[in-house]
Amino acid sequence: MSEGRLLWEPSAERIERAAMTRYMRERGFEDYHSLWQWSVDELEGFWGSIWDFFGIDATYERVLADRSMPGARWFTGAEVNYAEQILRGKDDGAVAMLARSELRPELAELTxxxxxxxxxxxxxxxxxxxxxxxxxxxxxxxxxxxxxxxxxxxxxxxxxxxxxxxxxxxxxxxxxxxxxxxxxxxxxxxxxxxxxxxxxxxxxxxxxxxxxxxxxxxxxxxxxxxxxxxxxxxxxxxxxxxxxxxxRVPFDHPLWVLYSSGTTGLPKAIVQGHGGILVEHLKHLGLHVDAQAGDRVFWFTTTGWMMWNFVVGVLLTDASVVLYDGNPATPDLDVLWDLAEDAGITCFGTSAAYIASCLKGGVRPRGDGRSLTALRSVGSTGSPLAPEGFEWVYDQLGPDVWLFSTSGGTDVCTAFVGGVPLLPVYEGELQARALGCKVEAWDDDGRSVVDEVGELVITEPMPSMPLFFWSDPDGSRYRDSYFSVYPGVWRHGDWIEITSRGTAIITGRSDSTINRGGIRM
Structure with missing residues (x-):
């Protein structure tokens, strides 16, 4: 297979089932790329529609009272609680979580x-x-x-x-x-x-x-x-x-603190808010990952990586989550595929490194009679997924699996480039820029370029951007981390190419750091 080759297209049935389809049609759009353009041009209309589509039970004065970066002010006057949104309306008898670990090998269910x-x-x-x-x-x-x-x-x-x-x-x-x-x-x-x-x-x-x-x-x-x-x-x-x-707390009340290592000093203590994470996770898990009732979503992670927080966000939807604690290669690399069979995983999330290990190790997920009939999608993150990783997934898991490679960061606790259930998958490419994320590739002169590698920048605010860094009273470390190169524009530190068909290719870090387990070094 050559880079950029078409590997997968969604079936008519999958398109009809996708929450993204219903959301897009209700907004009056015929295709994803037109929807995306509207979502980044009309931030207030877009994020207000996310609030309404997912039925957040709170009122607000204005969606975006100040759009400057840093310092954007979202959903002023709103009072929310992230945990309340997770737990509201859930059927006490429905399965919320399935879990297995090396210490607890029996698959457990919690309602x-x-x-x-x-x-x-x-x-x-x-x-x-x-x-x-x-x-x-x-x-x-x-x-x-x-x-x-x-x-x-x-x-x-x-x-x-x-x-x-x-x-x-x-x-x-x-x-x-x-x-x-x-x-x-x-x-x-x-x-x-x-x-x-x-x-x-x-x-x-x-x-x-x-x-x-x-x-x-x-x-x-x-x-x-x-x-x-x-x-x-x-x-x-x-x-x-x-x-x-x-x-219930103000929209910008701190929810959690995540950490990302810089090149010097203590790890950045990144503070994200109840409201910003709530609307971002509803959008991304509900529309981009397409987590719905009956789905069982798994992503291999530890509690020290933002993907754990991302998995928690799945619980905002009607899907269940599947947890695993232990070495993904003990006793061998089949352990997570056994979990996929036993737990009926529909979305199997992992890292590009794990897929590469499976390829190198000759793992056959559907081998030895293992049934993965529930599996509909595979997510990959942590680093760029090589073309041979795409090839391995489709060789081993079959032509009907939706593979979405995704890229984002601890800094926003989400992906801003990645999966869209309505779009085709091309080898070595991420499907599209996420709704509400105005991602561009900039050349050395600060101009947006297409079909060329450039700096990954975000030119409009996102609700899940950090409120502030802890122990950074004047905000100088926050500004230096993202806004020192292009004032008022978020520079993420990745090289990216936006293709003329709307896909993206991440080619690595531009700031001379690497990422291992969600921690930059």
């Missing part, structure tokens, strides 16, 4: 009723510990259901969430968490990875010593390595039940 009950218990426990609006709760927890439940509880209170994966070493965690002065630490006693057990109680003890703002530490006995003096057990935290209430 929305169970999630709601557990989140209510965690919220009650945190409230009893004095957690309130604006307090920071940090999680040193793996990608398991308890972590999502804890996030829902924290955000329901209007408190601010931040997480790191338990495989992060002490210094990496302290460099992140200590910046935001957390009140409560939720931690795991250990984990299993690659068949080996890792007791993390010493690390947790070190975190407690290094973060004087901590008032309480809660220990989840995931590995079963034993208690830790001076901590509260998870069972104690969730012992009491109280009705789950939601603290």
């Amino acid at each position: 929305w009723g169970e999630v709601r009950d557990q989140a209510a218990r965690v919220a009650a426990g945190l409230r009893a510990l004095g957690v309130q609006r604006g307090d920071r709760v940090v999680a040193y927890l793996p990608n398991i259901p308890e972590t999502i439940v804890a996030f829902l509880a924290v955000s329901s209170l209007g408190a601010i969430w931040s997480s790191c994966s338990p495989d992060f070493g002490p210094r990496s965690v302290i460099d992140r968490f200590a910046q935001i002065e957390p009140k409560v630490l939720l931690a795991v006693d250990g984990y299993r990875y690659g068949g080996k057990d890792f007791d993390r109680r010493d690390v947790v003890e070190g975190l407690r010593r290094e973060m004087p703002s901590l008032e309480h530490t809660v220990l989840l006995p995931y590995l079963g390595s034993g208690p830790l003096e001076g901590t509260l057990s998870w069972d104690e935290l969730v012992a009491e039940h109280a009705p789950l209430a939601f603290e």
Whole structure:
């Protein structure tokens, strides 16, 4: 196969089923590219339509009161709660999550009723510990259901969430968490990875010593390595039940803090808001990923990568999420494909590196009688997917699978170039620029170019852009990170080519950093 060769086109049935089709027709557009142009030219009309299409239960004064970057002001006067939007209208008997891990090899299911009950218990426990609006709760927890439940509880209170994966070493965690002065630490006693057990109680003890703002530490006995003096057990935290209430907060109230490593200094502590993440995730998961009732969406990630937060966003839709904690190559590279069969995964999200490993390792996902009849799409991110990766997916998973390579960043907790269920897939190319994301390729003179490689810039604001960086009182680090090259225009640090047919090709980093597991180095 040569680069740019047509690999896939959506069937008429898939186009009719897609939420994007209904949204596009309701706006009066005949094709995606016309819809995209409107979405970036008429920001207020577009984002207001997203609010209405997904039925956000709140009022606002104006969609975009100030469109300057940085400093755009969105949905002024609105009060929302991200967790409330996730939990509202969900059927208590429907499956919310499916989960497996090396420590818990049996596939577990949690219904929305169970999630709601557990989140209510965690919220009650945190409230009893004095957690309130604006307090920071940090999680040193793996990608398991308890972590999502804890996030829902924290955000329901209007408190601010931040997480790191338990495989992060002490210094990496302290460099992140200590910046935001957390009140409560939720931690795991250990984990299993690659068949080996890792007791993390010493690390947790070190975190407690290094973060004087901590008032309480809660220990989840995931590995079963034993208690830790001076901590509260998870069972104690969730012992009491109280009705789950939601603290509605201003649109730009902080939801969570993500981290992205710069070239020098501490990691950037990126603060994103309830409202901005809400409208962006509704748009992207609901329209671009096309997550719908009956879907089971999986993306391999840890809690230290923005893709974990992105997966949480799937719960804004009527789809279920599938979680995995462990080494994706233990006992071999078939482990995630076994999960896909057992969990009935419809959207299998992974990294370009994993696809390359499967190719190199001779993995046959449909081999040995494995049934992947539920699988309809494969997502790839983390780095550009090579043409041979596209070829492997279609050789091994068949011609009917929609493969969407996607690119974005921790900085906006979404993709601004990637999948569109209505468009064809060309080898080595990302399908299109996402709605509401005015992505362009700029040459050395700051001119937009087509069919040429240029700097990836975003020339209009997006709601999920950072509110601010923590520990950056004058905003100088924020401005230097994105706006120092082109004042008022976001420079992302990637090389991109926008083709004349509207697809995109990401060719690598332009700022001499690389990305591993969502962390720039």
